[in-house]
Amino acid sequence: MAKKAAVRSQKDQSSLRTRAIKNRQYIWLGLIAFFSVFPFYWMFVISSNNSAAINERPPAVIPGENFLTSVAQVNEIINFAVPLVNSLLVASVVAASQVFFSTLAGFAFAKLRFPGRNGLFVFVLATMMVPTGLGIIPFYLMMSNLGLINTLGSVILPGLTTAFGVFWMRQTIEGGVPDELIEAARIDGASNFRIYRSIVMPSIAPTAGVLGLFGFLAAWNDFMWPLLSLNSPENFTVQVAVRQLRSAYFVDYSIQMTGAFLATVPLLILFALVARRMVAGVMAGAIKG
């Protein structure tokens, strides 16, 4: 107690210094914020100006009036609504499936007793270290043999589960759902799935939601495999569509940038709505990692 008081009085003495530090911190944070946001702003500046304005010296730094024209030009090359719908579909299915399978497996690992439980869980952790991207050649051959190349299924299937999700949900359920609650339900004759549905899920819903969000983002932004698999415009996801804009003979930054912007706006809006929970999610994942 005495210690704390001493610290406090020392803090008062150096309050001038603290204020200077505080101001400096605001400046640094402001700078970081500027660098974080600037590329997004720049995307819009370029997409709303024509090529001539972009190539001027000094370059245009203020949004122009050309945005809708650029969007129309993008739509002439690829009807951008199609990849947006595809990406929404893929990312939603992946998010929902990751939440379902991760919470289910997490529940089993945290609360159910079955043979090999610990060994299997260590195995889940180990899979996070496997560089699965390096199996791309056989993966491609396999998908090709299954006739799944150029289908949305080919990009959904490999994303249905996630080791990180299983791990995270196990930690969350272990600490967040009291054993007594589960025991009480058992005595009432509830089945395991019933327990999962009416006790486990409601108590971890916020964290599970953030997991779904991460799954959604990852699927929305996935690029390497969709680029190889999805060949027809009607099956493009947004990332493949943005890449495709580069290839239209007339290389034009305002068109490319408009595509990138259209592919990003949904995420920005989403982020604006749930930023607080995402920050909490990233930080929560960290402590346990």
Add this chain to the structure above:
Amino acid sequence: MATNSKKLLRSERRSGLLYTSPFFIIFAVFGLFPIVYTFWVGFHKWDPFSEPTWVGLDNFVLLMGDDRLWLAIRNTFSIWFLSSVPQILIALWLAWILNHSRIKGNTFWRSVVLIPNITSVVAVAVVFGQLFGRDYGMINWLLTVLGFTPIDWVNGTFSSHVLIAIMVIWRWTGYNALIYLAAMQSVPEELYEAAELDGASKFRQFIEITIPQIRPTIIFTVIVSTIGGLQIFAEPLILDGQGYAGGVSRQFSTVTLFMFEQGFSRFEYGYASAIAIVLTLIVISFSIVNFLIVRKIRA
């Protein structure tokens, strides 16, 4: 009562295996099988035009003498180093500011630093490719205004690595900062108070208390960024614009990009698989080294 609990145990056993099986099935089919099968393909001459033929170690012998592999390995490590070291340092510093300031709007600042992470690599590469363009890029214009010579970012070896590193740093620093921030928040306040009484400067506190306290978290992020960084692919692919070569001098060709080039541009599936195997071995040995370091530090 006894039979009842036995029944319960049996149902737990059944449900436990049932609930965890989807993960293992999906992983086995789409994760494990392709990796294992890579080893099979790597020992064949395998392309879309003819039946695969067994060639033993030929692909690996050829690969060991292939300058492009060694160049790609050099590039990969160079880009990894240039992107992880500054990223971790900036993230630590940023986390320190976010943690130790009595500023307003905690949630706001935390959200802002996370924004870059929600964008796709494709969008990042388009924006940064434009900003760092040789003739019409904003950065080169600024350099000219400030009296420096403009840089041909994409065509230079070092400058292209820097450019790729900047993209990675921009996208991941805030994310890592939040992870460090979480770790810093669990450092006991008493440690700082004691140091404060001893008259230790903020910087000394950072070095002597914060860093050792969150070391496991730092090591965790290093491992993650190593596994990801050694497989870097999308940034150099989009930067090249023409194909999988990684620039005319292959100046930013990475191992994964080289694998893609051989597999999906030259259609040498066997040779590409051999590259994948080499990279897998590199990643695994790196992970083991990391693991040993972690264990030593914990002990």
Add this chain to the structure above:
Amino acid sequence: MAKTKRLLSLLGLAAASGLVLSGCATQTTTDSATTDSADGGTSSTEEQKVLQFWAFGDMGLGDLIAEYEAANPDIKINMKVSDFDPHHQGLLTSLDSAAPDIAAIEVGYSSLFKAVAAKFVDMREFGAEALEDDYLDWRWAQGVDLEGRVFGIPTDVGPMTICYRSDLFAAAGLPTDRDEVSALWPTWEDFIATGEKYVAATGDSFLSSTGYVWNAVKNQSDEKFYSADGSTLVYDTNPQIKKAWDLSVAATPISANIGDWTADWNAGMNNGAYAVLTCPAWMMGYIQSQAPDLGGSWDVATMPEGGGNWGGSQLTIPARAQYPAEAAAFITWVLSAENQQKLFEKSGQFPSTVAAYESESLLSFESEYFSNAPVGEIYATGVTQLVPLYEGPKERVIDQEFGAALGRIANGDQTPGEAYESAIENIKRDVG
């Protein structure tokens, strides 16, 4: 649970916002009634057949497609345009699964695809034999495999000239008249010497990259990387390749080191970053589309040491096409002598149909954009001088390695000797 639900509806809302953004602009598109490849596959009605058409450039076909769609209301043609190499690579990997109805294959890739010709519709099913005599023999042969399957019908041919900026030539004190300009460079050495004069006078670059000399000279022979009968690889012994290499290296000081098909390259057509391009006929259309305001500034002269072919494609129908008969009907129509000639006058692709070379209207055609140059006659003469050139299966791989080696010299990363050695080494490893 409720929160998760809310989150999911937020996801939906976010994506919908993107749809609204892109949707309101689709409206703008239809209002301005441009070529309607914009609608994607979504608006097809039940009786309408949508043909998927993959290409590596829009091929200037917009007007002809619109005309065809107007005449055949049940047909709609969707073009997917990709980069050159990704297009061919994606096509090859799609042949077993997701193939389009129509696909373009450039001559550099024709031999590679000959190996998998069975994965294409044999167009003899649709009476292609009858068309054979309409086309140049060697162009036709590029779409026929060893067993006689006709898997592709030829589009244009690419006889080469030199396109030059007469206004920039004038500023550099060089002649501007096309005959005088042609007289400047009977040989490639003269051409490079002219470039040196230009660079000395202006300080700007003469060529966008050394690749233009490379592309021209390597194609001025009956053998390139493979022997004329295709049996052996001669990329390291063929004197013509050596010559093309040496000339390209010599052109390094007069070149700007700007990559092809890049934004900087396109901009350079307008802003004078370079003054000449080796110009297969199809390049005329590209220049016009990129520098629409420079009509009268560009002109056409002959190429040093005679003609040569660069480019041209076959239009093919993958075996898994949904509408092979409709695709065949469109291909035969769009590649007919009449339509190829139309295409030439509009966007420069020179016909591969022999009847065109006698056509009065083609021979007298002058390009207003290219300072009224008699391009019909120039390219018709060029095409008759062409000798068939065998393009082998690994053509593109070899060319990429040489091209990258030239780039390394331009960047100053390697000496010409080192670059050549590493190119040969890489090709040996990958090709044999």
